[in-house]
Each structure stands twice: as structure tokens, then as C-alpha cells.
Amino acid sequence: MAGMVTLTIDGREVTVPEGTTILHAAEALGIEIPHLCYCPGLEGTGACRLCVVEVEKVRGLVVACMRRVAEGMVVHTNTPRVREARKFVLELLLSRHPGLCLSCDKSGDCKLQQYAYELGIKRPFFEVRDPGYEVKDDLFIVRDYNLCILCGRCIRVCRTQGADILDFMKRGIETRVGTPLDRPLLESGCDFCGSCVSVCPTGALMEKARLGKGREWELEKVPSRCSYCGAACELNYHLRRGEIVKVSSPRPVAYLCARGRFGYGYLQSGERLTTPLVRRGGELVPVDWDEALSLVAENLHQARERYGAEGVGGILSPLVSCETAYAFQKFFRAGLRTNNVDCGLRVGAGLELLRHADAVTGGPEGYASWKDVLEANVILLVGDVCQRVPATWGYLKRAVGRGAKLIYLGFYKDRPARLAHVWLQALPGEEPLVLARLAWLILQKPTYRTLAERVPYFASFAEEVERLARVEVSVPEENLARAAELWSEEARGVLLLPVDGVSPATGKAALNLLLLTGRREKALFPTSAFVNAQGVWRLGGVAEFFPGLRPVSEAASEFAAFWGRVPNGTPGLSLTAMLRPGSPVKALYLLGEDPLGSYPGSGSIAAKLGELDFLVVQDLTLTKTAEKAHVVLPLASLPETGGTIIATHGEKHHLSSALSPRILMPWQVFALLAAKMNLELNLSAQELLLNEIKAVTPEFGLVPAERKLGFWELGEVGPGRGDSQLKLTALAFYPSFYRQDWLKLSGLEVLLPYEGNFVALSPEEELEEGAVVEVSTPYGAFTTRVHLDKALPRGVAAVPAFSPAAAALFPLEAPWGSVPASIARA
Amino acid sequence: MSEAVTVTREIVAKYKGREGVLTHILQDIQGRFGYLPPEAMEVVAEEMGVSLAELYGMASFYARFYFAPRGKTVIKVCRGTACHVRGSERVLAKFSEELGLKEGETSPDLSFTLEAVNCVGCCALAPVVMINEKVFTASDPGKLLAALRQGENRDQDH
Structure with a gap:
């Protein structure tokens, strides 16, 4: 067979592709060759010499992690000569390893210890010398280089998927x-x-919080998924006596960001609510569940009776499981017979763009996977994806390492800008113009023009593109030309789009580029900040759809059959409509959402909350919104409830419950409420809900979508270059997250200047670091500190996404564009 | 913009586009400032497309790149075998005591740097010290220092 090589390892024949290392070929036979510096997922360097093997007709020993296989090679991996050499290598390493396995936290998970045991080193041959380095007590990580064996794995992994800050x-x-x-x-x-x-194969690098919390073999490992963003990365919780002591990735090189790896503190914070609270005489006081739920049932019932279906509403978080979301919306739709159920995905363009994404790809089946990203020839990255969904950075870097060309559209000069082949530094608000310009450039190519002309309504698209392409933008012409060339000429292209982090026009303009180049299948990788955005909206978590994306106006009778109660056939109010002052909603149930803390437009939301007769908030902690509630109920987190989630790129995962909650599960709460209202809704167990979801929508809502035929119209965009007004934009600064309170409770706010309370400006502006300023926009004002950031262009100010500043300065309807702003010393 | 940044940009511009020039660039910077200022290193990393970590890794490989400003007078005490036999340990201790500096340190006013080196190749003169680029026999460190300080005062008089 061409390109294949057959060799013999330990008497067994194996055929592997040309260029495979001996170590990998042995792995294919299930033979493990000891190794320290080689790490699965990273390039080998042949530094430690522990993986030496004997190859017949080769004089010296051969390094298995580096040597490529050859036809007819005969390899012996475990001869006395090999063992002797390995033992010697290990002896040398141990001579500079003044570790005491007796008390080392790494014991039981240490490669050095494992091989010393396997090779039978009873006592060190050489005297052990202590280098005497000072132990570095860093944030989250303790570095004890006395235990380091200089394998260089940390350096290579930092280069491959980290910040590239380490070297020998x-x-x-x-x-x-x-x-x-x-x-x-x-x-x-x-x-x-x-x-x-x-x-790290030894105890040189350790999680600080893990130290002293038990030996490896005392920890219980629970596989789960991270709940910090829509990438839903695979992780393991390591628990001792029910407490998380560390988080690990399932494979050494699998990426977890700081939030995933070190941000679990919020789950076991002392701030967690453990008992319901009700408002008495202006104060929230603890009561038992029965009393609190009676109050909720009574008030919801009254509001429904008095104000009708429009008078009650529920808003749920896109961070809960599918089962929880399904139960919540069923309680409202079937129980209270209102379709006023919506979720946080509505804020910004998230929901709109996910629907458009489906219209391009024909449904989640057609989304690109991580593998498609890795194998792409050209990648178009829009906005601050890498801060919102940090896992993308590792994949991007690998993809570029494998030869992909990266086009980055964004104003912020951070790592993607350096990695990119073409950086389109559009100022905030210019993004749709730049994308339209690319479309225009591509349309100048006869082949694409001919193809595009066949698309319905082409004329109006061409006209719009023509008009927008004439607006001057700040991106140099040659960069635009180069990007258009790459995007249209390279074979496999993938668009990485943060659906909840761009303006609708930017999203639509980017999707138009997919359509224009005929890329519908496996070419769109949608991302979002919400772990279960897909699951929640597909299973009834948005006003206009019943579970399975069945339109409310069409499917009431269909669901009457499932639910045994006829739901209301009138579409409900969206979250933005419910939270608008003067809306008909009088009793509101917030499940895991903190509009005052994390939604833009906090000023008008506060006004609306003041109009309510009754507000019930169910959340992990006493949030800003919960402080205003009549009843506060504790909420079990996703790692506690477990259940099904759907990552934003369409992968469905079932999670077991990793932590035991000390409170009622959310569906138990809804079941008790239903019972108090004499409603039969069958909400009492997760399995029941799962089975019901499967009956209602066997595809779990991941249904094929009707494909859009024409292009999207962008409407009014601009203003383009030449507008001298300071533009304020909400930018995800690492490690930002939708629920800033979670980051704070986990101690991650220290990763941001001024713990996240700042407005970032270019050093070219006439203000100094730390200056106290008032930022004003047409929507509000906010006093904060100046942080000078070299990565920002002049004329652009940025506040952290999801921060109180963003909440005050942006409108609920359009949080992810730019708004004109002024800044003055306070 | 600091002088280090401006000068470094000029130096880098001279070499840009060529392979294997990093050490030359660093040598030029050190020639200009006597050490490698952190702002200069950042410019080199950025302009030459290497990470700062890699640049420091490469520079710290060489004993003669310095990362902190050095004194006007650099005293290198030889710790080679011959000098050791002739009491270089005491010589180093004496300098250390007189200058109030530990090995590798520079005085805050940037007048002296005290270093230990391995062998300067004049074993016949052991115990040897090098003061800037001149070699001396350091049988009496106190006297050498006194002479040095006098010389310094004389320089200032003129």
C-alpha cells in the first residue's frame, strides 16, 4: 500500500502510515513505551531519552518518540539493555529531584514516581541534590521548579494553545x-x-487550591462538561467528600480556560442560597420551601386570573439543562397557559443569528465541527470570539499551524490579530461595511458573479453591496483585496461567528459571505457565551416556539395531545417586550437570570421591575435582581442537576450530576408549584422530563431547518470612516462571562484590571491610567476608571461585556454594536 | 516614547528581513545601553515575530547578556582553580564587604558591579581580578579599591 510502512515491534507486525514515530506505531499495537518529555497531542523533542528502544541493525539505542518507522524495521521495546538505559536516565533525573513522594500532592498521578516504580528503583543511585529554587506561589498555580525535570512540556503546550510566556x-x-x-x-x-x-509529569506545577486537599487516590473523578460557555468543553471534577478540589481536562493537551479549570469556586461558595427567602416588611427573611412555594403559587395564580395570559411571564437562563428548561416552559405554557416564556439568548442578536445560521446550514447537522475548524484552509474570525469562547484560540492556533489562512475581523489588536494572515481592523460599527466590501470584491470575479446571479433576489443584494462598498472604511485596500482573495479562492472555509456578540448586521453580512461562496455545509461554527443556548431555545425556551421549534401559532393542538391541557395559541412576549416599562406583565418568574446585573439597559429594567405586583427570582445566590424580589428561591446549578445540554456548535451531551445539591432540583420546585395550583404536569423527575422531550421531539429540537434562498439585507449600517465621535463598545475581555458574579465568587476577577470595573482606552487618548471618569452614552452614564490598553485604536473606548458598565451604557435592544460616547473626568 | 524603544527600532530596522540576526540585535542594544532594557526586548520580540519568552530564553543562554543596568566599574573576581588556591574566596569576600554588594549585584548609584567569573586566563597573576577590561593581581583588595576610588575622585576633579 502506498504511503504505508510495515514493521515488527516486539515480535508483532504492524502497518502504519509513513512518517509515524516508533512510539505511535507501538501504541497502535497497545504497547506503551515509557516517556516523559513526549506528551500526546504535542510534538516530540526527544529530550528525556526515557523512550529509547532497540532497533535491529542499528548500533545505538533509538529514541522512539522521534524516530520515524521504516519498512521492515524490527523493534524491541523491552530488552534488558533498554531497561538498563531507561533506569540510568531515570537515576539521573532523580538526582535533581528532591521530592518527597510521602507528602507530595502529585503522588499517585506522577509519571516520575510511576516509572521509578516500574523500573524498580528502590533507592536513588546518585546523591540527590536540591537546586534550592524558591517556590513560586503564583495565582491559581504553584510552581516548584525543584521538582522540575526539564521535559519542556509546559513550554510546548503554552506555545501551542496558551499565551506563549514560558521558555528554558x-x-x-x-x-x-x-x-x-x-x-x-x-x-x-x-x-x-x-x-x-x-x-506536567511531576509535582512541579500544581493547582494551588488542590494542595493539601487529599491524595490522588482519595479523590472521586466525575466526567462532566464546563458550564461557562457554549463550547461546553469536556472536563473532570475531582471531589473529596463532596467538595470539588480540582478540575482536570480528560486528555493532557485538551484545552480548558481559566474559568473552566479554576472557576468552580462559585459552585461551593458560602454565598449560595440554601433556603427560600420572602419579603416581609421590606426585608428578605428565610422561610421553609412550603411557605415560599405557597406564596409563589398564590401570586402567579392571582396575576393570571386578574391580568390574563399576558400578565404573567417567565424568563429562564440559557445556562440550565434541557430538562430544566423544558419543565419551566411547560409550567408556563401548559400550566399557566401563557406563552410569555423567553430566555437570555434574546438579548442582542443571539437568537436571530442562530435562526439565520440554521437557514444557511439547513440545521445543526450542517454546522462545522472542531474537526472542520482544524482542517480548514481559510478561517474567517469575527469579533472577540477568543475571549468569549477561549477554547477557539487553541483550535485556531493549531489550524494555522497546519496551514490554514486566518482572516480576523476586529478592532482589538490581540493574539488573533498577530496570528492572522490578514487583519481587517475595522472600527466598531464598520464590520458590516467591511464584510459587504468583501462581498463586493468577490462579486467582481466572473465565476462568483455568475453563480450569485442565480440566487433569488440577487439584484437587490448586488445593489446593496454596491452601495455599502462605496462607504469608506478604515481597513487598507490591500488587506480587503487579500481577504477577498483568500476567502474566495481557498478550498475549505470556516466562519467562526459569536452569535451573541455581534450586531445583527455584522452577523448577516458574514453569513452572506458564506452563501456567496457556496459554503453552506460544515462551514459555519457558531459560538455563544451560553452553555445551553441551543438546548433552551430549541426546547421551548423562547416565546414564539413550542419545544422542537414548533411555532406557537400552529402547534397548540399538537401539544394539547402531549400535555393533556390545551396551551394558549397566542405567541408570547419576548424578554425585551416583557421588560419594557409599561408592558402588561405583572408577575414575573426569573429562573437563573439576573437582568439588573447582566443585561444591558439596566436602568429601564429597574423601572419595569418596580411596576410588578410580584417578582420571584430563583438563582444560585442573592443577585442584584433577587434583592428586589418578593420571593427568592435557591437554584441548583448545572453540575448539580446534570442533564442534557447542546453546545452552541450543535453537539448534544448528557451530563451526570457531579455535585450533590443540598436543595430541591428545579423541576421538583415546578412540580410542587403545579401541585399547589392543582395542575397535573408530570414534572417531578428528570427521567420523566427526558422521556417526554424524546416523545415530543425525538431529535431534541435539532431539527432540519428550511434553507434561505436569497441573501440577507443589511439595511442601515455605518457610519464608516470620518466619523470623529468616540465609539463605545462592549468587548469581552478575558476571562469575561455572562454572569460576572460567578467569576467574582470564583476569584477570577483578579485577571482583569480594576477587577473588571474600567473603561479601556488607547494610550493615545489624553487620559492617564487609573483616572476616574464618567462615561456617558444616550442610554446612561457610568463612573469608572480608565485602563490604557495598547490593543485599542484611537477613538474607541471599550467596557467589559456583561459588566455593570455595559449594563448601564447600552440599550437592551442593541447591546453589541457601538454607541457614541463621551468621557469626562469625574 | 523612551529612548530604549526609539534606539531599538532603529537597530532592528537595520537587520530586519535577515535570518539569524537576533544575537546581533541584542549585542547592538547592549553596546548602546550596557544591558538589555525590558522595553527594548519587547520591541525586538514584537518586530522580529518571536515571543518574549523565547527571546529571553535565547538571551539568558549567554552569560554576557545582562538584564539589569551594570555599574560604571565592573569588578570581576576570578574563581578559577589557580585563583581559588591563592585565596580568591577571601578576595571576593573583601570586595563584597567593602562595596556592600553580593556577587552579581550592582550598587544603587550604578557605580560598581561585583561579579565572579570562571577563569580569565592569567593564572600566573592569581588571585586575579578584572576591573572593567584591565587585569590586576588582587593580593590586597583594599588597596585596589582605594586606588579605584581615588581615580574616580580625580576624574571628577577634571
Whole structure:
């Protein structure tokens, strides 16, 4: 067979592709060759020499992680000569490893310990010398380079998917791993993804919070998924006596961001609510569940009776499981017979763009996977995806390493800008213009023009593109031409789009580029900040659809059959409509949502909440919104409830319950409420809900969508270059997240300047670092500190997405564009 | 913009586009400032497309790149075998005491740097010290220092 090589390892024949290393070929036979510096998922360097093997007709021993296989090669992996050499290598390493396995936290998970045991090293042959390095007590990570064996895995993984801040420093016996000038990790630009800890074979790099919390074999490992964003990365919780002591990735090089790896503190924070609270005489006081739920049932019932279906509403979080979401919407639609049920995905363009995404791809089946990203020839990255969904960075870097061309559209000069082949530095608000310009450039090519002309309504599209392409933008002409060339000429293209983090026009203009180049299948990778955005909206979590994306106006009778009660056939109010002052909603139930803390337009939301007769908030902690509620109910988190989630790129996962909640599960709460209202809704168990979802929508809502025939019209966009007004934009700064309170309770706010309370400006503006200023927009004003950021262009100010500043300064209807702003010293 | 940044940009511009020039660039910067200022390193990393970590990794490999400003007078005490036999340990201790500096340190006013080196190749003169680029026999460190300080005062008089 061409390109294949057959060799013999330990007497067994194996055929592998040309270029495979001996180590990998052995793996294919299930033979494990000991290795320290080689790490699955990283390039080998052949530093440690532990993986030496004997190859017949080759004089010296051969390094298995580096040597490529050859036809007819005969390899022996476990001869006395090999074992002797390995033992010697290990002896040398141990001579500089003053570790005490007796008390080392790594014990039981340490490669050095494992191989010393396997090779039968009873006592070290050489005297053990202690290098005497100072132990570096960094944020989240403790670095004890006395235990380091200089395998270089941390350096390579930091280069591959991290911030690239480590290297070997000095030389010879003085060599050690370090940051530039030996600065602490935080000052060195570390992202705290913890990949270095994950790959370290010894106890040199350890999670700080894990130290002293038990030996490896005492920890219970529960596989789960991260609930911090729509990527839903795979992770393991390691628990001791029911408490999370560390989080690990399932494979050494699998990426987890700082939030996933170190951000679990909120789950077991003392701030968690454990008992319901009700308002008495202006104060929230603890009561038992029965009393609180009676009050909720009574008030919801009264509001429904008095104000009708429009008078009650529920808003749920896109961070809950499918089962929880399904139960909540069923309680409202079937129980209270109102379709006023909506979720946080509505804020911004998230919902609209996910629907458009389906109209391009024909449904989630047609989305691109991580594999498609890795194998792409050209990648178009729009906006601050890498801050919102940090896992994308690792994949992007690998894809570019494999030859993909990256086009990055964004104003912020951070890592994607450096990695990109073409950086389209559009100022905030110019993005749709730049994308339209690319479309125009591509349309100049006869082949694309001919293809596009066949698309319905082409004329109006061509006209719009023509008009928008004439608006001057700040991106240099040659960059635009280069990007248009790459996007139209390279074979496999993937668009990485943060659906909840761009303006609708930007999203639509980007999708138009997919349509224009005939890329419908496996070419769109949607991302969002919400772990279960897809699950929640597909299973009835938005006003206009019953579960399975069945339109409310058409499917009432269909659902009457499932639910045994005829639901209301009138579409409900969206979240934005419900929260608008003067809306008909009088009793509101918020499940895991904190509009005052995380939605833009907090001023008008506060006014609306003041109009309510009754507000019930169910959340993990006493949020800003909960402080205003009449009843507050504790909520079990996703790692506690477990259940089904659908990552934004369409992968469905079933999670087991990783932590035992000390409170009622959310569906139990809805079941008790239903019972108090004499409603039979069958909400009492997760399995019941799961089975019901399967009956209602066997595809779990991941249904094929009708494909859009023409292009999207962008409407009014602009203003383009030449507008001298300061533009304010909400930008996800690492490690931002939808629920800032979770980051704070987990101690992650230290990764941001001024703990996230700042407005970022270019150093070219006439203000100094730390200056206290008032930022004003047409929607509100906010006093905060100036943080000078070299990555920002002049004329652009940015506040962290999801921050109180963003909440005050942007409107609920359009949070992800730019707004004109002024800044003055306070 | 600091001088280090401006000068470094000029230096980098001279070499840009060529392979294997990093050490030359660093040498030029050190020639200009006596050490490698952090702002200069950032410019080199950015302009040459290497990470700051890699640049420091490469620079710290060489014993003669310095990362902090050095004194006007650099005293290198030889710790080679011959000098050791002739009491270089005491010589180093004496300098250390007189200058109030530990090995590798520079005085805050940037007048002196005290270093230990391995062998300067004049074993016949052991114990040897190098003061800036000149070699001396350091049988009496106190006297050498006194002479040095006098010389310094004389320089200032003129």
C-alpha cells in the first residue's frame, strides 16, 4: 500500500502510515513505551531519552518518540539493555529531584514516581541534590521548579494553545523553565488556562487550591462538561467528600480556560442560597420551601386570573439543562397557559443569528465541527470570539499551524490579530461595511458573479453591496483585496461567528459571505457565551416556539395531545417586550437570570421591575435582581442537576450530576408549584422530563431547518470612516462571562484590571491610567476608571461585556454594536 | 516614547528581513545601553515575530547578556582553580564587604558591579581580578579599591 510502512515491534507486525514515530506505531499495537518529555497531542523533542528502544541493525539505542518507522524495521521495546538505559536516565533525573513522594500532592498521578516504580528503583543511585529554587506561589498555580525535570512540556503546550510566556532560561546545570525576567505569571500575560499544570509529569506545577486537599487516590473523578460557555468543553471534577478540589481536562493537551479549570469556586461558595427567602416588611427573611412555594403559587395564580395570559411571564437562563428548561416552559405554557416564556439568548442578536445560521446550514447537522475548524484552509474570525469562547484560540492556533489562512475581523489588536494572515481592523460599527466590501470584491470575479446571479433576489443584494462598498472604511485596500482573495479562492472555509456578540448586521453580512461562496455545509461554527443556548431555545425556551421549534401559532393542538391541557395559541412576549416599562406583565418568574446585573439597559429594567405586583427570582445566590424580589428561591446549578445540554456548535451531551445539591432540583420546585395550583404536569423527575422531550421531539429540537434562498439585507449600517465621535463598545475581555458574579465568587476577577470595573482606552487618548471618569452614552452614564490598553485604536473606548458598565451604557435592544460616547473626568 | 524603544527600532530596522540576526540585535542594544532594557526586548520580540519568552530564553543562554543596568566599574573576581588556591574566596569576600554588594549585584548609584567569573586566563597573576577590561593581581583588595576610588575622585576633579 502506498504511503504505508510495515514493521515488527516486539515480535508483532504492524502497518502504519509513513512518517509515524516508533512510539505511535507501538501504541497502535497497545504497547506503551515509557516517556516523559513526549506528551500526546504535542510534538516530540526527544529530550528525556526515557523512550529509547532497540532497533535491529542499528548500533545505538533509538529514541522512539522521534524516530520515524521504516519498512521492515524490527523493534524491541523491552530488552534488558533498554531497561538498563531507561533506569540510568531515570537515576539521573532523580538526582535533581528532591521530592518527597510521602507528602507530595502529585503522588499517585506522577509519571516520575510511576516509572521509578516500574523500573524498580528502590533507592536513588546518585546523591540527590536540591537546586534550592524558591517556590513560586503564583495565582491559581504553584510552581516548584525543584521538582522540575526539564521535559519542556509546559513550554510546548503554552506555545501551542496558551499565551506563549514560558521558555528554558539560562543554560547547563542552571537551566530552568521561566517567564521573561522571572516575573509572576499574572504580570507575564498568562491566561491561566492551566494547560501547563495539566501536562506536567511531576509535582512541579500544581493547582494551588488542590494542595493539601487529599491524595490522588482519595479523590472521586466525575466526567462532566464546563458550564461557562457554549463550547461546553469536556472536563473532570475531582471531589473529596463532596467538595470539588480540582478540575482536570480528560486528555493532557485538551484545552480548558481559566474559568473552566479554576472557576468552580462559585459552585461551593458560602454565598449560595440554601433556603427560600420572602419579603416581609421590606426585608428578605428565610422561610421553609412550603411557605415560599405557597406564596409563589398564590401570586402567579392571582396575576393570571386578574391580568390574563399576558400578565404573567417567565424568563429562564440559557445556562440550565434541557430538562430544566423544558419543565419551566411547560409550567408556563401548559400550566399557566401563557406563552410569555423567553430566555437570555434574546438579548442582542443571539437568537436571530442562530435562526439565520440554521437557514444557511439547513440545521445543526450542517454546522462545522472542531474537526472542520482544524482542517480548514481559510478561517474567517469575527469579533472577540477568543475571549468569549477561549477554547477557539487553541483550535485556531493549531489550524494555522497546519496551514490554514486566518482572516480576523476586529478592532482589538490581540493574539488573533498577530496570528492572522490578514487583519481587517475595522472600527466598531464598520464590520458590516467591511464584510459587504468583501462581498463586493468577490462579486467582481466572473465565476462568483455568475453563480450569485442565480440566487433569488440577487439584484437587490448586488445593489446593496454596491452601495455599502462605496462607504469608506478604515481597513487598507490591500488587506480587503487579500481577504477577498483568500476567502474566495481557498478550498475549505470556516466562519467562526459569536452569535451573541455581534450586531445583527455584522452577523448577516458574514453569513452572506458564506452563501456567496457556496459554503453552506460544515462551514459555519457558531459560538455563544451560553452553555445551553441551543438546548433552551430549541426546547421551548423562547416565546414564539413550542419545544422542537414548533411555532406557537400552529402547534397548540399538537401539544394539547402531549400535555393533556390545551396551551394558549397566542405567541408570547419576548424578554425585551416583557421588560419594557409599561408592558402588561405583572408577575414575573426569573429562573437563573439576573437582568439588573447582566443585561444591558439596566436602568429601564429597574423601572419595569418596580411596576410588578410580584417578582420571584430563583438563582444560585442573592443577585442584584433577587434583592428586589418578593420571593427568592435557591437554584441548583448545572453540575448539580446534570442533564442534557447542546453546545452552541450543535453537539448534544448528557451530563451526570457531579455535585450533590443540598436543595430541591428545579423541576421538583415546578412540580410542587403545579401541585399547589392543582395542575397535573408530570414534572417531578428528570427521567420523566427526558422521556417526554424524546416523545415530543425525538431529535431534541435539532431539527432540519428550511434553507434561505436569497441573501440577507443589511439595511442601515455605518457610519464608516470620518466619523470623529468616540465609539463605545462592549468587548469581552478575558476571562469575561455572562454572569460576572460567578467569576467574582470564583476569584477570577483578579485577571482583569480594576477587577473588571474600567473603561479601556488607547494610550493615545489624553487620559492617564487609573483616572476616574464618567462615561456617558444616550442610554446612561457610568463612573469608572480608565485602563490604557495598547490593543485599542484611537477613538474607541471599550467596557467589559456583561459588566455593570455595559449594563448601564447600552440599550437592551442593541447591546453589541457601538454607541457614541463621551468621557469626562469625574 | 523612551529612548530604549526609539534606539531599538532603529537597530532592528537595520537587520530586519535577515535570518539569524537576533544575537546581533541584542549585542547592538547592549553596546548602546550596557544591558538589555525590558522595553527594548519587547520591541525586538514584537518586530522580529518571536515571543518574549523565547527571546529571553535565547538571551539568558549567554552569560554576557545582562538584564539589569551594570555599574560604571565592573569588578570581576576570578574563581578559577589557580585563583581559588591563592585565596580568591577571601578576595571576593573583601570586595563584597567593602562595596556592600553580593556577587552579581550592582550598587544603587550604578557605580560598581561585583561579579565572579570562571577563569580569565592569567593564572600566573592569581588571585586575579578584572576591573572593567584591565587585569590586576588582587593580593590586597583594599588597596585596589582605594586606588579605584581615588581615580574616580580625580576624574571628577577634571
